[in-house]
Amino acid sequence: MTTHAVATPADRPKGWSREAMSAPPGSGGQTGVARSAHLGDAALGWACRLSAAIVFLMLISLIAVLVHSAWPAIRQFGFGFLVSTEWRVNELERPMRDATGQVVLIDGEPVMETLAPAFGALPVIWGTAVSSVIALVIAVPISLSAAIFLVRVAPKLRIAGAASFLIEFLAAVPSLAFGIWALFVLAPLFQKYVGPFLQRVLEPIPGFRWMFYETVTVAGRNIERPIPLTGRDLFTGSLILAIMILPIITSVSRDVLKSVPRTQIEGTLALGATWWQSCVAMLRYGRSGLLGAIMLGLARAAGETMAVTMVIGNNSQISPSPFAPAQTMASVLANEFAEASEGLHRAALLYVALILLTMSLVFNVVARRLVVGGISPTGSH
Amino acid sequence: MKSGLIGAVASIAIGGFSVASYPGEIRLSGAGATFPAPLYTRWVSEYQRAHPSVKIDYRSIGSGGGVKALADKTVAFGATDAPLNEKEIAAMGGTDAVVQFPATLGAVVPAYNLPGVKEPLHFTGAVLVDIYLGRISSWDDAQLQKLNPDVKLPKTPITPAFRTDGSGTTHVFTSYLGTQSPVFKAEIGVGKQVKWPLGQGGKGNEGVAAVIQQTVGSIGYIEHNYAIANKISFGAVQNKVGKFVLANAESVSAAGDETSGELRGDILRADAWNAPGEKAYPISAFTYIVLYKHLENIKTQAEAEALLGYLRWTLGPGQKLSEAMYYSPLSEKVRSAALGALNSVTHDGKPVLVQP
Numbered sequence: 001m002t003t004h005a006v007a008t009p010a011d012r013p014k015g016w017s018r019e020a021m022s023a024p025p026g027s028g029g030q031t032g033v034a035r036s037a038h039l040g041d042a043a044l045g046w047a048c049r050l051s052a053a054i055v056f057l058m059l060i061s062l063i064a065v066l067v068h069s070a071w072p073a074i075r076q077f078g079f080g081f082l083v084s085t086e087w088r089v090n091e092l093e094r095p096m097r098d099a100t101g102q103v104v105l106i107d108g109e110p111v112m113e114t115l116a117p118a119f120g121a122l123p124v125i126w127g128t129a130v131s132s133v134i135a136l137v138i139a140v141p142i143s144l145s146a147a148i149f150l151v152r153v154a155p156k157l158r159i160a161g162a163a164s165f166l167i168e169f170l171a172a173v174p175s176l177a178f179g180i181w182a183l184f185v186l187a188p189l190f191q192k193y194v195g196p197f198l199q200r201v202l203e204p205i206p207g208f209r210w211m212f213y214e215t216v217t218v219a220g221r222n223i224e225r226p227i228p229l230t231g232r233d234l235f236t237g238s239l240i241l242a243i244m245i246l247p248i249i250t251s252v253s254r255d256v257l258k259s260v261p262r263t264q265i266e267g268t269l270a271l272g273a274t275w276w277q278s279c280v281a282m283l284r285y286g287r288s289g290l291l292g293a294i295m296l297g298l299a300r301a302a303g304e305t306m307a308v309t310m311v312i313g314n315n316s317q318i319s320p321s322p323f324a325p326a327q328t329m330a331s332v333l334a335n336e337f338a339e340a341s342e343g344l345h346r347a348a349l350l351y352v353a354l355i356l357l358t359m360s361l362v363f364n365v366v367a368r369r370l371v372v373g374g375i376s377p378t379g380s381h
Numbered sequence: 382m383k384s385g386l387i388g389a390v391a392s393i394a395i396g397g398f399s400v401a402s403y404p405g406e407i408r409l410s411g412a413g414a415t416f417p418a419p420l421y422t423r424w425v426s427e428y429q430r431a432h433p434s435v436k437i438d439y440r441s442i443g444s445g446g447g448v449k450a451l452a453d454k455t456v457a458f459g460a461t462d463a464p465l466n467e468k469e470i471a472a473m474g475g476t477d478a479v480v481q482f483p484a485t486l487g488a489v490v491p492a493y494n495l496p497g498v499k500e501p502l503h504f505t506g507a508v509l510v511d512i513y514l515g516r517i518s519s520w521d522d523a524q525l526q527k528l529n530p531d532v533k534l535p536k537t538p539i540t541p542a543f544r545t546d547g548s549g550t551t552h553v554f555t556s557y558l559g560t561q562s563p564v565f566k567a568e569i570g571v572g573k574q575v576k577w578p579l580g581q582g583g584k585g586n587e588g589v590a591a592v593i594q595q596t597v598g599s600i601g602y603i604e605h606n607y608a609i610a611n612k613i614s615f616g617a618v619q620n621k622v623g624k625f626v627l628a629n630a631e632s633v634s635a636a637g638d639e640t641s642g643e644l645r646g647d648i649l650r651a652d653a654w655n656a657p658g659e660k661a662y663p664i665s666a667f668t669y670i671v672l673y674k675h676l677e678n679i680k681t682q683a684e685a686e687a688l689l690g691y692l693r694w695t696l697g698p699g700q701k702l703s704e705a706m707y708y709s710p711l712s713e714k715v716r717s718a719a720l721g722a723l724n725s726v727t728h729d730g731k732p733v734l735v736q737p
Contacts, residue, residue: 314582339547
């Protein structure tokens with residue numbers, strides 16, 4: 001993250017292109033070959049600029065289209081959208097209740113209120129955030145260990161190439177395949193063995209009851225009921241996310257660790273560090289790059305759609321229990337977009353998409369900066 | 382999800398390769414409801430066998446999509462499970478511009494996964510409401526046990542399953558539950574997509590079917606034909622006169638017949654859920670075809686004639702296919718009301734002659 005490290009890669013292409021573009025073509029005693037080479041350079045330079053501009057314009061227009069289509073929801077709900085838990089597609093007419101849950105009566109008759117459709121994204125933001133964080137907690141230690149293995153152990157065993165290939169291949173598996181696997185293998189396994197086991201062991205321990213019970217509010221009254229342990233819940237969703245972000249975190253971390261100069265590692269060893277201590281030193285040396293790798297994993301976890309939709313249970317509720325069904329921003333889009341014909345409903349979904357895009361953009365930008373800072377050698381080459 | 386993708390690819394492929402049409406060939410397209418799609422697809426292929434010059438393309442994009450496509454005039458007819466509402470009728474030019482008629486009947490069944498339970502369980506509307514509101518949370522609940530005295534119900538927690546996408550199935554199921562409980566109507570409401578307070582969501586009938594098949598102790602609402610095709614057990618539901626009735630062609634048709642008195646004018650609608658009558662299955666519903674009354678979206682007289690020819694055929698010989706595909710044929714009363722509505726269709730100001 002040091003400033004000159006960030007500046008280096010940005011400077012290099014700029015210097016290169018300035019050189020190519022600013023030389024006056026055909027000036028002085030140049031040969032024809034040189035002149036056409038200059039023309040070629042100029043053409044390539046402009047083609048590159050144009051392509052870069054197209055990519056940039058695409059992003060801008062994507063944001064513009066999302067803001068435009070989400071505008072009715074943005075205008076109606078504003079930033080309150082981010083903290084509201086209401087997601088009601090239909091109008092509801094129901095008896096008004098006071099703060100204590102009592103129906104408000106006038107002359108013995110309940111006062112009716114009409115609730116217009118309302119949309120709030122907090123449950124799906126919650127689902128996305130919690131599932132991503134759990135996925136990171138599971139995936140990061142495994143990924144870092146795997147990366148250390150690839151850099152420090154695998155070359156000695158002569159399997160570095162094969163192991164790296166396998167991990168990168170894992171990244172190429174379509175997410176739908178992971179989802180189907182989770183649905184048919186992971187979920188039944190959890191329902192049959194893991195869930196009942198956890199409940200038997202944890203529930204009697206004071207302080208763990210909340211994991212296995214949920215409170216449903218019906219007509220102003222709270223009903224506590226056991227959460228059916230089905231294996232289609234926030235936890236399984238997070239588990240499949242962890243598996244899906246493992247390869248990306250591992251392969252980026254591997255590249256970061258590979259770029260740690262040998263002299264650094266040899267230096268620690270020469271000072272009497274154990275193998276383990278030298279690994280820690282290596283991790284510390286590349287920490288901003290590793291942080292970037294983790295952020296890339298987080299960005300992928302937040303945006304992952306189909307696999308999560310298949311196993312997360314698709315119920316937008318904020319429950320403290322990891323065994324309750326949940327919903328993420330990406331999965332609510334996958335579920336509801338096709339049939340969302342009402343204007344405000346569609347706009348609300350696009351508002352969710354806009355939040356998701358903004359979040360991914362921020363993650364990616366931060367990750368890029370960190371990775372760039374992490375790989376760049378700090379004056380050791 | 383997968384079939385949707387394949388469908389999309391296939392429709393692009395078909396669209397791409399069959400642009401060339403020979404003179405005299407007529408192409409018509411319809412779009413909408415997914416629930417009757419298996420039947421509609423079968424209708425099209427049967428009709429085309431007898432009428433090779435007419436090519437009909439039905440895309441099941443959802444009820445909302447079908448109504449929108451018709452309003453945009455990109456299809457000849459639309460299909461919807463929920464009858465048109467006032468806003469949708471206005472978008473198409475008002476009550477004088479639209480014709481809507483029932484094409485077939487379907488049923489929504491409470492399907493469940495309880496290994497070891499062989500007999501179809503008995504449900505009442507009130508019990509289904511309590512399950513979906515979380516008031517009944519275990520299969521050995523006293524209320525359920527009382528309805529099924531001969532069955533030993535296990536102490537398994539109940540996982541209610543529901544549709545996450547907007548759908549006619551949810552519309553029918555919530556409409557029925559709304560007639561059973563004012564609390565349900567007030568708290569959850571009635572519509573194509575509602576907010577369920579608990580349970581697991583699945584996308585499409587196949588999504589809910591998957592939740593049920595995978596989760597011991599689950600109960601969900603799916604179309605009758607999906608329950609049959611996936612061999613999922615489903616229960617009998619108590620109807621308005623107190624009889625427990627299983628969904629089948631006869632009981633669903635009976636529900637449609639009992640409510641046929643509501644069919645009026647050229648925008649026909651009748652709510653077949655909670656119908657009176659001994660035989661009527663209570664969670665039944667019509668699914669509708671909608672088209673423009675003056676066919677302003679159709680260019681030639683020949684196309685108009687072909688469209689009407691096809692739609693009349695579905696109400697005639699086509700009805701025989703209903704039962705084979707686990708839908709329920711329309712009764713004679715409903716059929717004649719539907720044909721009456723179709724007769725009002727004109728093109729270029731003239732009634733449309735129908736090809737033999």
